[in-house]
Every structure is written in structure tokens, then in C-alpha cells.
Amino acid sequence: MKKETLLIFMLITLFVIMSGPFMVPVKADAASYQQLDFYSDGEQISYIKVGSYYFKQSSVSYASLCVSTQKSSGYKNTGIRSYGTEWTNGKYVFYVSSNAIYRYNLSNGKSKKIKSLSSIVCEYEYESPSFSISLIYGNYIYITRGCFDEWMNTTYMYNIKTGKLKKILKNCAIEVSYGKYCIGVNEYQTEAAPRKITLYKITSSGSLKKIKVLGENTCGQWVVNGKFYYTKYENGMKTMSLYRSKLNGSGEKKLVTLSSSSNYIFIYSLTEKYFLYYDGGSKRSYYF
Numbered sequence: 076m077k078k079e080t081l082l083i084f085m086l087i088t089l090f091v092i093m094s095g096p097f098m099v100p101v102k103a104d105a106a107s108y109q110q111l112d113f114y115s116d117g118e119q120i121s122y123i124k125v126g127s128y129y130f131k132q133s134s135v136s137y138a139s140l141c142v143s144t145q146k147s148s149g150y151k152n153t154g155i156r157s158y159g160t161e162w163t164n165g166k167y168v169f170y171v172s173s174n175a176i177y178r179y180n181l182s183n184g185k186s187k188k189i190k191s192l193s194s195i196v197c198e199y200e201y202e203s204p205s206f207s208i209s210l211i212y213g214n215y216i217y218i219t220r221g222c223f224d225e226w227m228n229t230t231y232m233y234n235i236k237t238g239k240l241k242k243i244l245k246n247c248a249i250e251v252s253y254g255k256y257c258i259g260v261n262e263y264q265t266e267a268a269p270r271k272i273t274l275y276k277i278t279s280s281g282s283l284k285k286i287k288v289l290g291e292n293t294c295g296q297w298v299v300n301g302k303f304y305y306t307k308y309e310n311g312m313k314t315m316s317l318y319r320s321k322l323n324g325s326g327e328k329k330l331v332t333l334s335s336s337s338n339y340i341f342i343y344s345l346t347e348k349y350f351l352y353y354d355g356g357s358k359r360s361y362y363f
Contacts, residue, residue, distance in 0.1 A: 107254075108211040111140065111168070112159035122146060126165020128181055132157045140168070142181060153179055154186070160207040169216060171206045176216060176233060190233055190240060197222035209249040210257060215281040219248045226263045232281050243282050247273070253298045256322040258289065258305070267341070269294045269308040274324045287324045297345050304345060312339035317350070331361060 132138040140157040141150040161170040168179040176190040210217040218231040228248035247259040262270035269292035275283040296305040320327040337355025344351040
């Protein structure tokens, strides 16, 4: 394998190891929470505005979340470690730290522990679980629990209103969402490789109702202008087809099929009009 190709593949694999299946910033609908992920399509975002507040990362290693009421100045370090899995509605920031869910009040700058996650353990006693917030919708906070030696992600739901925490889906991690619909990845992997994804709908009780399997061999999913986009693969990662569907999974349409001239093909940036991708070690673009 050429050095350039190997480097790119290693970077993709490292991203998967650090954050699970490929993740992109979730677009918030009206009056909802927004994910404070400062990396989009491989590029760092300078700030995110939600409500009356501007958010950015500190420039030091192990970046912290900073907040201000002004875009260019007045940023205060919240003391929250910025992993890209923090969520805000412009009033509170919800985050996970030391195996507990915390709520940071933007008006007074104080954090409060609202739920311990210590009751959630891994199958093997020697292993400690990892936790992240994958989605907040209404009164429901969805937590992804990872246990490396189990090779499985599990989704839990915490009801802010009632204070109850429960397991709702095994072998699932929510990756992208819009409104009541979300896509969950159903396979735990530590390398860049296709996996199964399923479309779910959030019910009135906060459970996730399965709508349909979108693909058995996928690697990448996005929300663009209120529609889901996702890729399906054949021949490992050598042949890629890009699909688009409505939020409820209907109207699925294949947009294009591309074959790699090397070992793999992978989209790293997508819009409604074009996408950018790697063909082996070469960067390429495709316009619809």
C-alpha cells in the first residue's frame, strides 16, 4: 500500500476508534438541542451559536468548552471537557463526566450532577464502560454505552422529567438525527469498514421504534436539508453507492455508484449539490 494511502486509511481508522462509527454534527430542528461538535467533514468549526450564546473550544490540548454572549470576545472557560458529544438548547449544556450526566446552567455558570451512570456496567468486571450523549430530544437524553471487549454499543434513555434511566436498544449507537427520526449503527467496529444501519423513530414514551434497515454494509450517513443520505458498499470498500431518502425512510433513491481505482472509496464531505471523497490516496469530487 502506498504511504499516502496508508496514512489516510490510518486516520479514518483512528477516527472510528475514538468516536465509534462515523459521526457528523447533528442539525437541530426548531426549539431542540444541538450537538456542540466543532469538527465537520474534517474541518474545525470556529464557533457554534445556539440561542443567545456562542460556543467554541479552547486552543489548548484536551480542549475545554468556552462560551460567550459575543462572537469575537468575552469567552469564559466552562471547565467542561469538549469531546464533541455535549448538547445545548441555549439555556443548559448537558454532558457526561466521571460516569454521570451533568447539566451546566449558562446563566449562572454552575454545573449540577443530574444522574449517576454507575449502575451501568460491562459484562466483564475488569472493564469500565465509556459513555457519551448521542442525542437529546424533548425530555429524553440518549446515552451510548461502549464496552470494547463486548464489541457492542448499547443505547440507554434518561427521562429528564421523571429521572428514570433504562436500556432501550442493544447493539445500537445513534449517529445522526433530525426531529423524531434517527439512524443507529448496529455493529461495533474499531476499523474503517462497512456496517449495518437502521432507521428509528422516537415514540411518545422515548423508546426507539424500528422503521427499516437502511443498509447492511454502509460507511457514512448524513442529514442534508431534511433528508438522510447514506452509502452502501460492495466488494469491501471498493464499490460505493450513495442513497437518499425522506426522514421516514420512504422514497429511497440511488444517486450514484462509484468504483475505486485503488483499495477503497470514502466520502468525507457531502452537500446537496456535490460530495468530496477519497479514491485510495487521491482526493476527488462529484457534482450531481
